Amino acid sequence: MLYIIDSAHIEQIKNCIEYYPVDGVTTNPTIISKENSDFKSLIKEIRHVIGPDKMLHVQTTAKNADDIIKEAIALMEFVGGDFYIKIPITPEGLKATMKLSKMGIKVTMTAIFTQQQALIAAKAGASFVAPYINRLDNIVSDGVHVVEEIVKMFRIYDIKCKVLAASFKTIEQVHKIAMVGSDAITMNPELFKQLTYHPLTLYAIDDFMKDWESVYGDSTITDLLGDNDRR
Numbered sequence: 001m002l003y004i005i006d007s008a009h010i011e012q013i014k015n016c017i018e019y020y021p022v023d024g025v026t027t028n029p030t031i032i033s034k035e036n037s038d039f040k041s042l043i044k045e046i047r048h049v050i051g052p053d054k055m056l057h058v059q060t061t062a063k064n065a066d067d068i069i070k071e072a073i074a075l076m077e078f079v080g081g082d083f084y085i086k087i088p089i090t091p092e093g094l095k096a097t098m099k100l101s102k103m104g105i106k107v108t109m110t111a112i113f114t115q116q117q118a119l120i121a122a123k124a125g126a127s128f129v130a131p132y133i134n135r136l137d138n139i140v141s142d143g144v145h146v147v148e149e150i151v152k153m154f155r156i157y158d159i160k161c162k163v164l165a166a167s168f169k170t171i172e173q174v175h176k177i178a179m180v181g182s183d184a185i186t187m188n189p190e191l192f193k194q195l196t197y198h199p200l201t202l203y204a205i206d207d208f209m210k211d212w213e214s215v216y217g218d219s220t221i222t223d224l225l226g227d228n229d230r231r
């Protein structure tokens, strides 16, 4: 399972990279616009913070295939490292994806709402497809079911394209998507941190410390081992 941060907020990305096993960052025009800063400096800074080996997905804003291809090449050269161009699934997007994948440029086909959109995106050469879970749930569809069937179809036809589930609002959605075999999940930093938070964990740690301090006071294990005992 790949865990990806859906954000362009530098401090939040830094924090997630430092404390959690994160595999990369995804952005889209809405996420980038929220930062309201210089686009070039922002994506360069994200790449600097995550390093060259983690995935960085940046979405095109171009509408026709030629312009999408131009943006993809320019972004890839500018951003460097493990780069994916995100392209919404439109006829022009598919045309660009077929050409870019032949050129060896990795594509994440995004704004996926149906199983057939995912299958056709994969056939066009996308490396990832990004179905939107919460937006499906919001229209009384079933994001988990859509992803489950995409995963199943990719297995039936031995398709190498991976599923990068996106658009999450709850831990329950994240867990259910993990259970149906999505290859990757991208979510905002706040939701990501909630995945490992549990009050009972904090309660257990408090109990351990109370018991320890009742015997050893303020001394830590490092204090008790001392320099000599470590050799």
Ligand code: G3P
Pocket: 006, 026, 027, 028, 132, 134, 135, 166, 167, 168
């Ligand atoms: O990249 C797609 C994803 O960020 C959409 O999420 O929360 O806007 O539905 P959301």
